[in-house]
Amino acid sequence: MAFDISHGSRAKPNCGMCPAAVACLSGSASQDDGPRWSDMMEPHSPVFPEGKSLFMAGEPATMVYFVRAGCIKTFSVDEDGNERVRGFHLPGDVIGMDALGSRCYPSSAGAVVPSQVCAIPRARLLELMSNSPLLMRGLLSRASQDLASALAFSGDYSADQRIAAFLLDMNDRLDHRPGETQCLRLPMSRREMGSFLRLATETVCRVLTRLEQQGSIELKNKAIHLKHAERLADLAAPVGLVSRMGELPLAA
Amino acid sequence: MAFDISHGSRAKPNCGMCPAAVACLSGSASQDDGPRWSDMMEPHSPVFPEGKSLFMAGEPATMVYFVRAGCIKTFSVDEDGNERVRGFHLPGDVIGMDALGSRCYPSSAGAVVPSQVCAIPRARLLELMSNSPLLMRGLLSRASQDLASALAFSGDYSADQRIAAFLLDMNDRLDHRPGETQCLRLPMSRREMGSFLRLATETVCRVLTRLEQQGSIELKNKAIHLKHAERLADLAAPVGLVSRMGELPLAA
DNA sequence: CGGTTCCTTGAGAGAACTCAACGTCGGTGG
DNA sequence: CCACCGACGTTGAGTTCTCTCAAGGAACCG
Numbered sequence: 171m172a173f174d175i176s177h178g179s180r181a182k183p184n185c186g187m188c189p190a191a192v193a194c195l196s197g198s199a200s201q202d203d204g205p206r207w208s209d210m211m212e213p214h215s216p217v218f219p220e221g222k223s224l225f226m227a228g229e230p231a232t233m234v235y236f237v238r239a240g241c242i243k244t245f246s247v248d249e250d251g252n253e254r255v256r257g258f259h260l261p262g263d264v265i266g267m268d269a270l271g272s273r274c275y276p277s278s279a280g281a282v283v284p285s286q287v288c289a290i291p292r293a294r295l296l297e298l299m300s301n302s303p304l305l306m307r308g309l310l311s312r313a314s315q316d317l318a319s320a321l322a323f324s325g326d327y328s329a330d331q332r333i334a335a336f337l338l339d340m341n342d343r344l345d346h347r348p349g350e351t352q353c354l355r356l357p358m359s360r361r362e363m364g365s366f367l368r369l370a371t372e373t374v375c376r377v378l379t380r381l382e383q384q385g386s387i388e389l390k391n392k393a394i395h396l397k398h399a400e401r402l403a404d405l406a407a408p409v410g411l412v413s414r415m416g417e418l419p420l421a422a
Numbered sequence: 423m424a425f426d427i428s429h430g431s432r433a434k435p436n437c438g439m440c441p442a443a444v445a446c447l448s449g450s451a452s453q454d455d456g457p458r459w460s461d462m463m464e465p466h467s468p469v470f471p472e473g474k475s476l477f478m479a480g481e482p483a484t485m486v487y488f489v490r491a492g493c494i495k496t497f498s499v500d501e502d503g504n505e506r507v508r509g510f511h512l513p514g515d516v517i518g519m520d521a522l523g524s525r526c527y528p529s530s531a532g533a534v535v536p537s538q539v540c541a542i543p544r545a546r547l548l549e550l551m552s553n554s555p556l557l558m559r560g561l562l563s564r565a566s567q568d569l570a571s572a573l574a575f576s577g578d579y580s581a582d583q584r585i586a587a588f589l590l591d592m593n594d595r596l597d598h599r600p601g602e603t604q605c606l607r608l609p610m611s612r613r614e615m616g617s618f619l620r621l622a623t624e625t626v627c628r629v630l631t632r633l634e635q636q637g638s639i640e641l642k643n644k645a646i647h648l649k650h651a652e653r654l655a656d657l658a659a660p661v662g663l664v665s666r667m668g669e670l671p672l673a674a
Numbered sequence: 675c676g677g678t679t680c681c682t683t684g685a686g687a688g689a690a691c692t693c694a695a696c697g698t699c700g701g702t703g704g
Numbered sequence: 705c706c707a708c709c710g711a712c713g714t715t716g717a718g719t720t721c722t723c724t725c726a727a728g729g730a731a732c733c734g
Binding site for chain 2: 248249250254268269270271272276277297299300306307308309310311312313314315321325326368407410
Binding site: 328329369370372373376391 | 721722723724730731
């Protein structure tokens with residue numbers, strides 16, 4: 171993890187110091203908004219231990235969260251108690267945008283690994299958006315990207331294609347030191363991965379094993395070395411997931 | 423169809439006269455916004471014959487559309503030329519909200535049956551949203567609902583469950599005179615239905631036939647009579663699709 | 675160390691797909 | 705009016721992919 175959450179838990183947010191701030195604010199606020207942005211935030215950035223939930227589906231949506239460190243999943247639970255992961259949120263990602271227009275969170279959210287988030291009251295964010303078209307544009311842009319990503323994964327693709335696309339997506343989004351060999355350290359379990367990709371846990375395992383036998387990847391538990399990213403990209407091409415690195419620059 | 427598009431094609435939008443206006447503006451604008459709203463619109467409401475496309479994926483997003491009559495599908499085309507329907511949009515629905523934050527439309531849009539839409543320049547809408555928090559709230563609310571619906575259908579459910587949920591959703595959204603027996607007239611082909619639900623055309627047919635044999639529905643080509651909506655609802659329950667009739671009232 | 679959860683692999687079952695054929699509908703032109 | 709055509713809809717047979725059930729191994733924690 172790029173940001174050690176063991177120190178400074180419950181620290182007052184200071185976006186100037188936060189390694190995730192670049193991603194949080196990218197395309198979302200002008201230079202001037204920086205200080206105001208920090209001031210908006212709740213005074214503490216709570217730490218959530220693994221498994222702890224931020225909020226439950228149906229709960230009144232009071233806050234919007236920005237992930238500072240760790241990994242947060244959003245999910246819903248069907249009547250049989252089965253969990254369905256809707257998405258994984260990494261440092262710099264926003265959680266709760268889909269509740270901006272409604273009173274309640276449409277899904278639950280919980281920490282996949284120990285995580286830290288910054289919170290901003292939903293009403294304050296709406297107000298801020300009204301005052302800053304640039305911020306509104308930026309946040310809408312993020313929401314659009316999340317939507318596009320969700321739609322891409324919702325397609326009817328084979329297990330191999332979905333997993334290849336997932337690995338590449340996580341590789342894009344998890345920050346890893348440049349120059350370092352592409353070694354993913356996935357925060358989530360096989361079960362959570364399968365839940366997100368609509369695959370049985372066993373199928374996830376089998377596909378990963380198959381990809382390893384083909385020499386495309388190398389498995390070391392949750393660490394995955396992408397040996398032939400190109401081959402994965404070929405496999406994942408039909409999914410049509412565009413890299414989120416291609417951020418919208420600040421210019422309108 | 424509740425609104426005969428054979429007359430008044432290319433008519434100047436007049437939301438006071440339009441049967442879809444209630445849905446368009448529901449929760450989206452205050453009383454005062456009504457006239458301003460009409461003025462925003464492009465001077466003509468173009469008619470799109472079946473198959474005609476409104477815009478293509480990747481095209482610069484200049485307009486946001488409101489469906490006035492007919493049925494518009496949004497879709498993407500993969501590298502093999504296969505069409506994947508992302509959603510069906512009925513009178514009162516918005517198209518292009520997912521492009522508000524980006525420069526280009528993420529998917530293509532085309533008429534499923536002869537259809538009429540009202541267009542509003544994207545920039546004008548963004549401007550209007552900045553000036554009217556209520557409008558912003560309303561439109562975000564719609565976007566949230568669309569997202570929730572898309573997520574519900576993206577779940578890993580059986581063909582029967584997805585089709586039952588789809589029929590009930592269409593029944594909710596297609597306006598039919600109250601008191602009339604619940605007789606759906608689906609605008610889309612089996613192929614389009616399957617494309618949306620991630621099912622082969624043949625599977626759609628088989629499931630519909632099965633539902634008919636069970637006495638749940640009655641098929642007359644594209645007209646479908648829901649004989650036992652309850653049974654369908656039981657089947658579709660796990661999909662967790664909430665009726666869109668439960669609109670957010672105007673009150674904050 | 676137990677105990678638990680997660681990961682992995684195998685065997686069999688089932689759901690949906692593909693391929694193929696045929697029926698139906700709506701339009702077009704002789 | 706009827707024959708023809710193409711697109712759409714329906715049904716059957718066989719295949720494939722993924723799931724379920726089952727069991728053993730590995731990692732983690734008190």
